[in-house]
Amino acid sequence: MTELVLRFRAPDRPGIISAIAPLLATHGCDIRGAEVYGDDDTGGFFCRMRLSSPTAGRDALASVIEPVACELSLSWELHDLDARMRVLIAVSKFGHCLVDLIHKCEIGQLPIEIVGVVSNHETMRKTVEWHGLPYHHLPMGEGKAAQEAAFLALIEDTGAQLIVLARYMQILSDDFAAKLLGRCINIHHSFLPSFKGAKPYHQAHARGVKLIGATAHFVTPDLDEGPIIEQDVRRVTHAVTADEMVAIGREIEASVLSRAVRWQAEHRIFQNGNKTVVL
Structure with a gap:
């Protein structure tokens, strides 16, 4: 069949x-x-x-x-559906989303083929190579333009159909983001549209919020403005510190991102203007 x-x-x-x-x-x-x-x-x-x-x-x-x-x-x-989506994952120093994606792929929970991991740091190399996956270190030393050119060449070489920013802590240039429209998913450690940019949990803590969350969205040239795919939240109290929010948020980020990747791999997501339809 x-x-x-x-x-x-x-x-x-x-x-x-x-x-x-x-x-x-x-x-x-x-x-x-x-x-x-x-x-x-x-x-x-x-x-x-x-x-x-x-x-x-x-x-x-x-x-x-x-x-x-x-x-x-x-x-x-x-x-x-027998043709698994080829996925290239980008990560910086925080590996919780990356490890979750690799694990779920290995146990058959994600219908994807991970063709490699790219990073601007060496932090996750041992973990990635232990799982038998190629690790591509693309440091920022020669500047953003050169690094993104190498990143784009890697996408072409691997035949990646989807690029996943799994806590890749770099802001993509407008030109690079435009080249990836519709095939790049980011996990933002906040319940968008609140608390964009850097240190969103600390922003949330400063505002005394009672719910924190994470958002998976398509990448566009507008920072953290791309069509939202999936979100989730956890309840917190006044007693929870900013660092504790960060720890709680890691679990949310991993689960939200993996759901978004699965839905994309199962061809469930339609972009509808600045929104998405997930069927």
Whole structure:
């Protein structure tokens, strides 16, 4: 059996599913799951279908869908779930998100292939290489432009489809961030849009908040402004220090980031302007 995901968006109108479903059935596809969303604000329609087929492979089915998709003005993608998404992870000195991603990949909880880890420090090399993964040290010594050029070359060389900033404590240049639009996820250690930039837990502590959280979002040239994918929070009290907030936050950051990466690898996330639709 070939397991596929068909995802598409279109201007919202009646009859889209009724046109697609019989076409899939005629070519031996069983719809094993489907999620849809119609956005009243933008007039957009979003759909993700999980398909199972004993006969039609990805390319054969794509050739059948293409003419109907053109008639319906669908922006569509068809993915073979056996083809794991190639992921390049970037990290600085804090390894909790990185280690969580590696572990969940190794136990089969994340449907990804980690093609390497890039860092501006040597701190996590032993951990990464112990897991049998390539470690690429790209220090900032020669300047941001040279370092980002090497980073971009590494993305091309590894064939990475998704770049994950797992507490990579560098601000990407506007040009570099623009080149990664739609395929770079960052974990920010704050419940955005509050407390952007550096030391957000200390900012939260100074404001006496009772909830702290973390946010996974797509990277854009605007710092910490990209479309939000996933968030979570933990309750704290006045007695919790800023350093204790940092410790609590590490668990939130790891779980939020891994969910966002899994959803992207399962082709669940649609960008919808400055927001996301997750199906």
